[in-house]
Amino acid sequence: MKDLVVMDPKEIIARRVSLEIRPKTLVNLGIGIPTLVSDHLTENLGVFFQSENGVVGLGHRPAEGMTDRHLTDAGGTFTSAVPGASIIDSAFSFGLIRGGHLDLTVLGGLQVDAQGHLANWMIPGKFVPGMGGAMDLVTGAKKVIVAMLHSAGGVSKVVPECTLPVTSQRRVDLIVTELAVMAPLDDGLYLLETGPGVSVDEVVAATDADLIIKGDVPQMDLSRTA
Amino acid sequence: MKDLVVMDPKEIIARRVSLEIRPKTLVNLGIGIPTLVSDHLTENLGVFFQSENGVVGLGHRPAEGMTDRHLTDAGGTFTSAVPGASIIDSAFSFGLIRGGHLDLTVLGGLQVDAQGHLANWMIPGKFVPGMGGAMDLVTGAKKVIVAMLHSAGGVSKVVPECTLPVTSQRRVDLIVTELAVMAPLDDGLYLLETGPGVSVDEVVAATDADLIIKGDVPQMDLSRTA
Amino acid sequence: MHLAISMEEAVDMIPDGARVMLSGFMGVGTPDGLVRALAASGKKDLTVLVNDAARPHTGVGPLVTAGCVRKFIGSHIGVNPVVQEKMRSGELEVELVPQGTFVERIRAGGMGLGGILTPTGIGTLIAEGKDVIEIDGKQFLLEKPLRADFALIAARSCDYVGNLTYMLSATNFNPIMALSADVVIAEPEEIVPVGVIPPDAVKTPGILVDHVIKRTV
């Protein structure tokens, strides 16, 4: 586990998300902040990490000199395989994702709205990275967590309604930023926790979407383990 | 190759069908008479025989004491694998069949009609073996040959229109019996060859379906090789 | 993956009336130990999804012979006279599915697809009551996914993560059925330590397997 004192916003998000990972599950971590999540995991949970390109049982990044060009993660970065890892082709890999075998996916986001819709694959007229596996992941995973910075360039990424094209009609389950943990439910977006040292008012001020606040909202407890 | 002198009707059919097998093709042989076809093949055609249960590259029946319960053909009989054989699962196996990768299938039949429809999976009220892989094979193979005795219990199996439930709406390409080689085309069922020592009149007399006969009809030449 | 369990524990999980997928092709690649244990347990009203009825004493045969099966879904029942007899008497319901359609529907059930679009069966009895969809001028039958409560899988090797390998033609329906049931129980010929099966040799990742049958010898 990393030291909390030196944690930057991205590490706060990664640490908080790591607490959502249940033992003996299959988990897919997206590129960017989600990739950081596994570094915060307590050992020996029996979790298997899958990458879209067909590795079931991703390990840590191998040491220099121990890489192999046939073993990479979904970002094309050298990786390793844990004991008991297996390799599947891309059709099988997305069959796992679409077929409900994936317990959890953690993805980055450009926007999430109060209905729980995620937008993360294009900014019309500006930048079109493409959806990669995101549409299948959000549609198919049993649980979807969006892990992203709360705002970009001073603009809230948590919005009343996505203005960017959405990734799926499926409602995500949890949104984790450095300022807040939020859950979209039938009647709106609930504020469940605030970031370390962050007040409810600060979250509300930084958030374009309306937040439903019930009772006392605790701060993230990043000292506990999953 | 087997000796022609002692060939029974089934061996005549199998030998004639074997002449239809082209080099370097993928071929599926059904249970019964079709299984006999490979015994009549000249060596080294580079043909691969597939069985529905996932063997690509079936070999000859292994000698007593050299069988293994993990290597069987579509009839559940012990088989062997040729050098270069591969194993695929059932979804892949039928993907090959349905996807047009199978060059030729040879199947038995209960009835074939003048339109080239095959019936080979049930006799309502009497016996319902089921279609197994036959519906996929007839629908998907590039070429379909029906290999069957010309009649059963004195009744012609080559009929004007199938009275039994058909296996596919796809027209088979060739029908080989001990009495005749026939091809269903747009305008009807053509008699292409007669069996060894069999006259055209004998074929016509033994056949319920109308036969189109153009010019001299040759007898099967079973001495040639594919 | 859970720890290896005994045959009895596995059988106890499966209630009367359960919908059970059983791999194998003419009894090759069928988990024979589980079949025998289920047959001996006197289960009732099972629906079995299995390619073929094999023979009375192979494949799913013993289960049918013992009267445990109410409904058979598969592609071929031609060499099992017990199945033919029970079907005629009305004791056993039989639903016949073309083999390629059968396995692809099972795959669809496990891979989150809404169904399959196949040319197989168009213009035959099999198409009755089903939607035909025209795509670019060609007709396809819409066939729905198949799933089960339990899939009973025969593997060659298994490790304690649940990774499975199969051997030769005993592979057949096993890797597909392992995708498509709520509970997947594997009966391997051997259990090996984790890490012994190379990642590229695994045919069914352990994350799909819920229970593994302990070897008794």
Added chain:
Amino acid sequence: MHLAISMEEAVDMIPDGARVMLSGFMGVGTPDGLVRALAASGKKDLTVLVNDAARPHTGVGPLVTAGCVRKFIGSHIGVNPVVQEKMRSGELEVELVPQGTFVERIRAGGMGLGGILTPTGIGTLIAEGKDVIEIDGKQFLLEKPLRADFALIAARSCDYVGNLTYMLSATNFNPIMALSADVVIAEPEEIVPVGVIPPDAVKTPGILVDHVIKRTV
């Protein structure tokens, strides 16, 4: 399967305007020799079907950079600025397909299915102009099969029958694309004698492979 051919013979087979599937995921599992040879040959107006645009000098990158590609069909182009630039200038047409839909459509193209029924993309831009089919109360997008004139495959080992193996995450789209093109050309890292690859280790049966690239060293 035909005999092994040279890189030049392979490139000569592929005409301008051809529709070419290219395996690989961020350049891993891409047949780099074929890509380089095609790029050097100055082919024009290719349509490439490949998961991602990788980077300018990896995966399909060199082909795009060299101006050989008219249309890109795949799921991700975010880390290749050359592709972004050519797309903005109108030189390159880009058709984005969700990755799971992409690979399943290719599989359908090779396995004789009329299309796929997937929940992915429902309610998004991807669904525009496509049929939505309701099955048992759930909605699925009907997506059509994808095929190509050529599939260029990167294999680990190959024998002279054309049987292919892949290694670890370099597997990805290779076994699926090998199903779905009129001509399949494999670029293996090694060619081994027939019989050396065990039947259970073969991932693509040789009967699917039309040509194998000769190793030059």
